[in-house]
Amino acid sequence: MDLLIVDDEALARQRLARMVERLEGYRLVAQAADAAEAMAAMAEHDPDVVLCDIRMPGQDGLQLAQQISTMEDPPAIIFCTAYDEYALDAFGAQAVDYLLKPVSDEKLQAALNKAQKVNRAQLAALAQADSDVSADSRKHISARTRRGVELIPLDAIHYFLADHKYVTVYHDDNETLIDDTLKELEQEFPERFVRVHRNALVAIKAIEGMERSPQGQYRLRLKGLDHQPVVSRRHVSPLREFLSRL
Template sequence: MKTLEVLIVDDERLARARLRRLLANQADIRITGEADGAESLREHIRKHVPHVVILDIEMQGEDGISLGHWLAELANPPAVIFLTAHREFALDAFSARAAGYLLKPVSAAQLIDALHTVQRPTRATQTTNQGAPLPMLSVLAGRRSRLVPADEILAFRAEDKGVTAFTRQGRFFVDDSLKELEARFEPAGFLRAHRAWLISRAAVRSIERDAVGHHWLEMDEVGEPVPVSRRQLSRLQASLRP
């Protein structure tokens, strides 16, 4: 069994002690150290880069988001799981290439699950072929906010009360508008199929035409045909040609 090396970063001593207690009985997780801020974090990283950094966002001095960006630029960056009491930091967190995002107070089960599912990033896997950061989506599952990378998202559907994201892990309600999502995810291969649908080009199986002349997309794992508007048809067909 591979041991996961973890560094805890929080400017509150009691918070660091609580995280240690939550992970105390995990044979496959080893806490390599603690840091109470930017200076001590950098000192730890100069000596040894762990697999995962558990990083509080709201700290005195340099905050966790800024430190997350610094960690992401390392040649061999650790995975970063952010902790915060506020969900609104999620967009900032994924801009720092977060591997996880947990809302306080975090439970042992939530923390252990996040650590067991995290993958250590590399500079290559954090970017698209064009070199731009791979966009990610913040979704809320219970009390845990998680980040879904673009390559696991199949489509977005606008509804009366918001937008549903169709992902390989299931469906999630998101707060962003379809227009905002289109601006963010278009560089990652997402296209507007209809005024109510934004789809991943990579997830499209085929374009079908029914008996009355309407066009529909058959897509991976979406579970329903996706309508194609006349306005978007030509652009969509051109983009899907090999």
């Protein structure tokens, strides 16, 4: 699992970083001193878990957590703080755990185990996909183009890719901008499309396999396409297990 540490105190970040290094199966991908740096680090590294302080200059940890919760595919949050009065607010912000400084190795490990259970919920959702088909779900995605409204059959769609405020659907005939968000599409069509990255949904029937590139990235092979969407590290394990059952 990939971790991001957010704390305005350098010594506190260094102490947590040393603790993470001692744990097997975890990798520290970035550190941040405030909320702005944290959001930039998340955009670049897509961590599984954020270890976050609460009292920080500018936007505090609770406000950061609220911002994170609005993301398409948010990481789990574990608060690490010297103050115990924010516990209720922290869990209200969907935190996985609330650790008081100085954090012990045992409590950090226990909190990360909880975060892993949260990630396993992704796998459960994927496994449920085939049984969630709705007879009433739409069979097309509509897009407003210069020619008017274009109806794109779901069966013709290979994947959706988000870039800032826009979502592009890649389909048999072309690529088209649409108004739907990835989150809306993921919730509406869990039986057809699987999340492989915070910015990508891929048609399950289009997947031929997953492979690791020479640069270390995981990518999907799609039927009839040269382009291979990137799979983020946090989605590799649940996606691999899901594909093994197809």
